[in-house]
Structures are given as C-alpha cells and as structure tokens.
Amino acid sequence: MMRSIGFGFLVSFAACSSAEMQELADEELSTVQGAGFGFVLDSIMLDASGANITINDIERVRSDGIKENMPVKLSEFYLSGSGSNKGANKTPVTLGRLNHPFTVTLGKGEEMRALSDTWELRSKVVREGGANKTVQYWAPSGASQWVQTTPSNVAVLTLAFPERMTSGGSSCISGYAGAGLNCSSDPSGRADLGMRFDFSVGGGRKDILDFDLAQLTMDGSYLRLWGDNSRKQLVGEALINIFAKNLDISACTAPEASANCTSAAALAGTMYLTNAYANISLGYGKSQPLQFDVNSNGQFVLELSNPVNTAGTAAQRNAQAADFYANTPRTNLVFDNMNIGYGRPPANGFANMPGAALNSNGQAVVGGGGMSWGYNFGRNEISGLSFNYLKVTSRDL
Amino acid sequence: MISKVWLAISALLAMPAFAEMQALDDDTLSSMNGQGGVYLSGEFSINKDGGVLWSKPASNNPSTWTAGQRSCATAGASTAENCGMRVAIRSEADGGWYVLDNLKGVFSFEGLTLRTRTINSGFNGDGAAFNQDVLEFGLPNEVKFKDGSFAFGVANQGGWQNKSLSVANGGNPSYQQTNIFSAKIDGTIRMQGNVLIFPQN
Numbered sequence: 001m002m003r004s005i006g007f008g009f010l011v012s013f014a015a016c017s018s019a020e021m022q023e024l025a026d027e028e029l030s031t032v033q034g035a036g037f038g039f040v041l042d043s044i045m046l047d048a049s050g051a052n053i054t055i056n057d058i059e060r061v062r063s064d065g066i067k068e069n070m071p072v073k074l075s076e077f078y079l080s081g082s083g084s085n086k087g088a089n090k091t092p093v094t095l096g097r098l099n100h101p102f103t104v105t106l107g108k109g110e111e112m113r114a115l116s117d118t119w120e121l122r123s124k125v126v127r128e129g130g131a132n133k134t135v136q137y138w139a140p141s142g143a144s145q146w147v148q149t150t151p152s153n154v155a156v157l158t159l160a161f162p163e164r165m166t167s168g169g170s171s172c173i174s175g176y177a178g179a180g181l182n183c184s185s186d187p188s189g190r191a192d193l194g195m196r197f198d199f200s201v202g203g204g205r206k207d208i209l210d211f212d213l214a215q216l217t218m219d220g221s222y223l224r225l226w227g228d229n230s231r232k233q234l235v236g237e238a239l240i241n242i243f244a245k246n247l248d249i250s251a252c253t254a255p256e257a258s259a260n261c262t263s264a265a266a267l268a269g270t271m272y273l274t275n276a277y278a279n280i281s282l283g284y285g286k287s288q289p290l291q292f293d294v295n296s297n298g299q300f301v302l303e304l305s306n307p308v309n310t311a312g313t314a315a316q317r318n319a320q321a322a323d324f325y326a327n328t329p330r331t332n333l334v335f336d337n338m339n340i341g342y343g344r345p346p347a348n349g350f351a352n353m354p355g356a357a358l359n360s361n362g363q364a365v366v367g368g369g370g371m372s373w374g375y376n377f378g379r380n381e382i383s384g385l386s387f388n389y390l391k392v393t394s395r396d397l
Numbered sequence: 398m399i400s401k402v403w404l405a406i407s408a409l410l411a412m413p414a415f416a417e418m419q420a421l422d423d424d425t426l427s428s429m430n431g432q433g434g435v436y437l438s439g440e441f442s443i444n445k446d447g448g449v450l451w452s453k454p455a456s457n458n459p460s461t462w463t464a465g466q467r468s469c470a471t472a473g474a475s476t477a478e479n480c481g482m483r484v485a486i487r488s489e490a491d492g493g494w495y496v497l498d499n500l501k502g503v504f505s506f507e508g509l510t511l512r513t514r515t516i517n518s519g520f521n522g523d524g525a526a527f528n529q530d531v532l533e534f535g536l537p538n539e540v541k542f543k544d545g546s547f548a549f550g551v552a553n554q555g556g557w558q559n560k561s562l563s564v565a566n567g568g569n570p571s572y573q574q575t576n577i578f579s580a581k582i583d584g585t586i587r588m589q590g591n592v593l594i595f596p597q598n
Contacts, residue, residue, distance in 0.1 A: 038597035044590030051542060051584030056471045057576040068473035092590055098520055098527040103597050186521055233489030294493030298553030298573035394551065396575050
C-alpha cells in the first residue's frame with residue numbers, strides 16, 4: 001500500500017510541469033463571470049397537518065383594556081401538485097425545470113436584466129378650465145423588453161424563480177392568455193398551496209382565514225440585494241409574480257370551541273378568484289432601490305424614495321424621470337373573475353346572474369335560484385401601477 | 398451475485414502481483430465519477446434548557462428580573478420561559494438591527510440523503526439535453542419538532558437589554574425591541590422530494 005502511494009507521488013512529480021496552476025491574464029480574467037447555482041425541487045410535497053404551529057406576539061385588547069397575546073394557529077398548511085382539491089389529495093410536484101431552474105447567483109449589476117413591458121409616451125386632449133389642453137401620459141405599447149434595472153458597478157446577490165421568456169414559453173395560467181404565455185415552467189410544474197389561520201380574538205370567538213391557491217406558478221419572481229455606498233445600507237429590488245388558476249379566500253367566525261365555521265357561514269364568507277395574477281414590483285435599482293431599514297429607534301422601515309434626484313438640474317431630473325417611466329417594471333393586480341358566496345363559477349362563467357325574486361312585500365331580493373348571499377363582482381383589474389414614493393414603518397402600540 | 402464476488406476476490410488473491418495499486422493516467426481519471434452518498438439521521442436541540450446569557454427568572458414581569466435574567470414567554474403569560482438563541486443583523490450604518498430571537502427547540506429527522514446523481518433522461522424530456530451531474534439532497538419524509546420556537550423583530554441595539562430596569566441595575570430604559578411575530582412549532586411536518594443543485598452561469 002505504502003509503495004503504491006509512493007509510486008503515485010513519483011508519477012505526479014514527474015508530470016508536474018504540465019499540471020501546474022497558471023495565472024490568468026487580465027483579458028482572461030475579465031471574461032470570468034460571476035456565477036452561482038441552480039436548483040430544482042424534484043417531486044416535492046409539504047404537509048404540516050401533523051404539527052401544531054402557533055404565531056404569537058400579535059396582541060389583542062381585552063374588554064378591561066389590558067393587552068394580551070392573541071394566539072394565531074396555523075393549520076392546513078400544504079404544498080402539493082395541482083388537482084389536490086384544496087389539499088385533500090396531495091401529490092408530489094416538480095418545481096423548476098433543469099433548463100429553467102430556481103437560481104442563486106452573484107452577478108454584476110450592469111449585466112442583470114428584468115422583463116418589463118414597453119411603455120410609450122402618448123398625448124391626448126382634455127378639457128380643463130373651459131379650454132382644450134394637450135396632456136401627455138405613458139401607456140403600455142403591448143410588447144415586453146429586457147431592461148437593466150440594477151445600477152452598474154455593484155455586485156448583486158439574486159434569488160430568482162424560473163424565468164419568464166420572450167418566446168417559447170407556456171401559459172402562466174392554463175386556458176387564460178391574459179396572464180401571459182411566457183412562463184418557462186411546464187404546465188405539470190404548477191403547485192397547489194394552502195394555509196389556514198385561526199385568530200383567537202377573545203370572548204369565546206375565533207376568526208378563521210383560509211387561503212387555497214390552485215395551479216400556482218411564480219415564474220419571473222426575483223429578489224436582488226446589494227450594498228448602496230452613498231446610503232451606507234443594504235438595498236434591493238423585488239418582483240413577486242403570482243399566477244393562480246384559482247384562489248379561494250374564506251373568512252368566517254366560529255365559537256372558540258368549534259373546529260370549523262358552519263358550512264353556510266364558510267360559503268357566504270368565501271371569495272372565489274378565478275384566473276388571478278399579481279405582478280408586484282418593488283424598487284427600481286438604478287434610481288429607486290428598495291431600502292430595508294431599521295431606524296435607530298428600533299423600528300422597521302421599508303422605503304421607496306423619490307426616483308428623481310431633486311438636487312440635480314432640470315435636464316437631469318427629466319432624464320431620470322423619463323428613464324423611470326420608460327423602464328420600471330409595473331405592479332399589476334388582475335382577477336379575471338371575482339365572486340363572493342356563489343361558489344366557483346363554471347368554466348364559461350355563470351350562465352345567468354341569479355334572477356331577482358320578489359319577497360312577500362313585493363320588493364326585489366337577490367338570490368333567486370338557490371344562490372343566496374352571493375355577489376358576482378366580475379373582472380377586477382389594477383394595471384400599470386408604479387410607486388413614486390412609499391414608506392412603511394412599524395410603531396410600538 | 399455472492400458467488401461472483403467471491404470469484405473476484407479469489408482471483409485477486411491468486412494474482413497478488415497484478416493487484417498492486419497503479420497511478421491513473423489523466424484520461425482514465427477524467428472518465429471516473431464519484432459514487433455513493435450519505436444517509437443522515439439525527440436530532441439536535443438548540444437552547445432547550447436556556448442559554449448561557451440569561452437565567453430563567455421566577456416571574457414573567459421584567460421589572461422583577463435581575464441583570465442576568467430574562468424570560469421569553471409572550472407578554473401577559475403567567476409563567477416565565479427560557480430564552481433561545483439570538484442573532485442580530487444591522488443592514489445600515491448607524492441604523493437599527495434585525496433580530497432573530499428566542500430560537501430554540503428540538504429538531505429530529507431520519508433519512509436526509511446526500512449523493513450525486515447523473516441526470517440524462519426523464520424530467521418531461523429535459524433530462525436528455527441536460528445530461529450532467531447534480532448534487533441531490535433527499536429530504537427526510539418527516540421532520541419532528543418539539544417546543545420549536547423563534548421570534549422575528551427589530552431593535553435599536555444588537556444585544557438584548559432590560560428596558561424595565563435602570564442603568565444602575567443593569568438595564569437600559571432606552572432599549573427598544575418590537576417583535577413583528579413569533580412562532581411555536583410542535584409535532585411532525587412531512588417533507589418529501591429531492592432538491593437538485595447544480596452550477597449555473
């Protein structure tokens with residue numbers, strides 16, 4: 001044994017001239033990119049129904065004015081393949097693809113890109129003060145573009161979900177093109193996710209809030225972090241994309257001793273969202289990074305500052321504003337259908353709104369056809385929102 | 398199978414001259430892959446009986462504690478509780494601190510696996526084009542928690558100080574900590590599947 005190792009050493013000494021490490025020339029070094037790793041969650045399933053999870057430190061005030069802890073019980077927490085029927089039939093799901101995985105990378109700010117809608121400056125004539133006036137506004141031109149949102153010459157730590165693509169993707173929500181056809185995740189890589197919170201509000205009562213997402217994908221989401229030299233703090237930017245075929249939010253009240261709300265109360269208090277998606281964009285790194293702060297008083301501060309440097313010249317301010325409006329990824333919130341209390345709408349929507357019935361006094365009441373307590377709000381949309389300024393801070397009560 | 402192994406061993410014994418270890422040339426070495434893996438089971442506890450910084454006081458009222466005492470029971474609780482580990486991070490010069498506080502409990506798991514795996518097929522057709530090695534963490538099917546807890550908060554000092562005591566008594570009335578939320582976990586969480594990790598440019 002010793003002899004063979006000695007032999008190995010001799011061989012390696014003899015061959016050392018070719019195996020020696022070489023210095024990299026500057027040109028070679030400049031081509032080396034920051035890199036990281038990708039990961040795929042293969043056949044994953046999570047089920048916390050066997051655990052007692054309680055969230056504390058949220059306080060309630062008793063009738064005698066004394067503040068005390070309000071326990072919030074987290075239950076029915078699961079992550080499953082789609083088709084789980086709100087977690088009843090949990091199956092494994094593969095999240096991320098080998099060629100489009102989740103990634104954790106360290107990269108140069110000038111080389112990172114974000115997918116943003118393209119915006120164009122339009123004008124229209126409005127009537128103001130009795131006179132016609134031409135105003136200008138930014139509107140989406142209908143195409144998407146890769147833009148640099150991070151500042152140059154910084155090292156950026158990125159946690160990214162599977163990307164969105166400009167071509168060759170699949171639908172982000174099956175059967176609903178409105179949410180985009182550019183998700184890299186395979187249709188089989190959509191997950192069901194749910195959790196339920198029981199708030200013990202006191203007085204023998206608890207309020208139940210139950211979330212169930214079906215066919216969830218979060219493609220294109222990312223969190224980027226870097227250090228800001230002039231502010232001397234950690235800053236970043238985040239895009240949170242949530243695409244869900246169904247989102248049910250049930251809110252109802254039950255006696256503390258009961259396990260669940262009555263089924264009538266649960267049905268009446270359930271909001272059914274169909275083909276729902278959100279793109280929540282926080283921060284535009286070049287001029288408006290998201291600042292994660294704790295101030296010196298020990299309070300939490302989340303801030304998006306004015307993207308324009310007010311100390312600059314008019315030309316500089318205009319250039320910063322134009323760049324901000326042209327390139328910032330926007331926040332959208334779209335529910336293709338929202339109704340409360342009817343139950344999930346069929347594939348083509350409700351055939352008819354329930355007809356108004358007359359009660360014994362001859363007044364019209366909603367709820368004919370057995371669908372009582374229901375309201376259909378149809379399509380709801382907030383699109384193209386950008387934050388010019390945002391400051392969220394905690395306060396000790 | 399067994400007979401084949403014995404045959405191989407006896408062949409080796411019969412020909413010791415050929416069994417000596419040989420240095421591998423670069424070509425042979427580059428064609429070899431690491432094999433095998435690790436199977437881990439374990440239980441670890443963090444500050445189950447409190448840590449070294451603070452001892453458990455008799456009551457949950459901060460004004461009755463001595464300089465070396467602290468309870469981490471929720472506000473208004475009748476009995477005191479040991480405190481877990483504390484990690485404080487400051488993300489801004491001259492700013493306050495993010496605090497992960499009272500991290501404690503017993504965590505146990507069985508069957509966490511770690512191995513390399515070559516993927517060259519499957520994955521809805523992505524595997525063949527991928528064709529490379531990945532690091533595979535096989536999640537344990539069950540993770541058990543006993544009295545697990547943590548709190549997330551923000552504070553104006555990295556180290557905890559008792560704001561109900563005067564400076565002379567070892568406290569600091571100007572200390573401010575706001576817990577955003579805390580959580581307690583007991584029981585079993587089922588986690589199944591694999592996390593596949595590979596280099597990415």
